[in-house]
Amino acid sequence: MRTKNTFSVHFWVKPTNEKINNGIIYVRITVNQRRVLVSLKRKISFDLWDPSKKRAKGTSSEVKQINHYLESAKSRIFQCYQELNSKGKKVTAQLIKATYLGEVENSKSLRDLIEYHSRKIKNTHAAGSIRNYRVSEKYFFKFLNKERKTSDIYLKELDYKFLCDFEDFLGGYYPKRHPKAMGHNTIMKHIQRLRKMVTLAYNMEWIDKDPFRRWKNTFEKKDREFLTVGELSNLETYEFLVERLDRVRDLFVFSCYTGISYTDIMKLTKDNITIGLDRNKWIISKRQKTNTPIKVPLLDPVLELIKKYEDHPMTLVSGTLLPKITNEKLNVYLKEVAILCGIKKNLTFHMARHTFATTVTLSNGVPIETVSKLLGHTKISTTQIYARVLENKISQDMIALRGILKQKKDEDSTQSPNVASFSIYLGAIGFTR
Structure with a gap:
């Protein structure tokens, strides 16, 4: 009462x-x-x-x-x-x-939310995801210091205008050691991380209203670069005089034929190779990013690379399947590899994963559901990013279609009108000879 x-x-x-x-x-x-x-x-x-x-x-x-x-x-x-x-x-x-005064127990600040969220994801998110959140958090406080002249704000002060102002701030901010300002999709990623944290606060009833309820993240569609069949062939067959570049090329090619990311390749050992139900060798592992299983049948180029480094001094010391190298050095050396092989694209190690999805599998008729499993994606929509239709695939399909139409025309010309009509009827009801 x-x-x-x-x-x-x-x-x-x-x-x-x-x-x-x-x-x-x-x-x-x-x-x-x-x-x-x-x-x-x-x-x-x-x-x-x-x-x-x-x-x-x-x-x-x-x-x-x-x-x-x-x-x-x-x-x-x-x-x-x-x-x-x-x-x-x-x-x-x-x-x-x-x-x-905003001092009640449920008047939490943005810093309170960030500290709680950091503890929450410590044991559930991959190291890369945690690092990305920390980068975004730095931008939150840079914005507060520069635009709001404060080091923290209460969550109840977050509103639609705050989000608009934060977007404008990121649009004009030039990160250190970067040649230009942030791209649109990068800005949206930082706001998306803020949104996830604010949604957490809303669900825990730290705030009464969700400031993102009218906000819409807009991402620009960008084509994922990959190597064509010709570029991949040039890369595989080029003879490097420097062993360092030869190892880097081999790591890249390994990813091109397995779709396994850099982080997961660096962890592979002989224990990850098993014999599958088809009596062939498979790699069985888990993606560090999503903790989903990786199950990839090994193609001939991969088997050759595994054999090449089986008794290599670097793998004997590290105990890994392939030589270890930092991601930073790997991507720097790939620039040299690209120049020597005549590849004019910005060659990065992640492009190997794109090449596997597009050139090696989808272009050769592998169903997108299978590709999704091979890549370790948790959602088919993630794989659909790679499901582009290449010009050579269109050409092949049209040549096949042209042959089918010509064959039908030739068959119809050798049959009487009644027989031809009957054949068309049988085709319509799905009857095949």
Whole structure:
């Protein structure tokens, strides 16, 4: 049963110094005869203060601003009282003060949310994903420091305008050691990570409203670069004079014929090779990024590479299937490989995965469902990014179609009209000879 509270709000001025004729305005909140004081951090001359009316006196612009501020503060305090009362909580003067100042238990800040989210994903997300969140978090605080002149904000202050301003800030920000500003999709990724954290706060009832409810992330569609059959062949057959580049090429080719990412390749050992139901060798492992199984039948180029490095000094020391190298050096050396092989694309190791999906599998008629399993994707929509139709595939399909149409025309010309009509009828009902 809800009890009735006595509630009042009054203003008064406390002197700051006996020698100075001014003071700081305080608000006194009283609930059930218990009081608390809250400093409004506004100074006023005693000559402008009316103690009986608890307001500034006069008609000057300064007086009008002070009285307007007092009315706003009183209205906000009354609103805090109403909100607490409507939730059925035991209303106290101290609780109203804490609510007004944003110090109540559920008035969490953005920093509180980030710290909680970091602890939450520590054991559930891959190291790369955690690193990406940390990069985004740095941009959140850069934005607050530069645009809002603060180091933190309460979650209840997040609104649609905050998101728009943050997007504009990222659009004009030039990261260190980067030749240009962020691309549109990069900006959307940072906002997407913020959205995931804010949704978590909303589900935990840290905020009453979701500031993203009207926000829409828009990603620009970009073609994933990959090597064509000719480029892949040039890469495989080129004879490198430098062993370092030869190893880098082999790692790239291994990924081109397995679709396994750099991180997962570096962890492979002989224990990951098993004999499948088809009596052939398979690689069985798990993706570090999503923890989904990797099951890939080994093609001849892969088997040759495994045999090549079986007794290599680097693999004997590391115990891995292939020589180990850092991702940074690998991508730097791939630039040299591309120049020597006459490849004019920006060759990165991740392009090998794209090449496997597009040139090696989909272009050769492997169903997209199978490719999705081979890549270790958790959703078929992720694989559909690679499901492009290549010009040579279109040409092959049209040549095959042209042959079918010509054959039908030749058959029809050798048959009588009735026989031809009957053949067309049989084809329509699905009858085959």
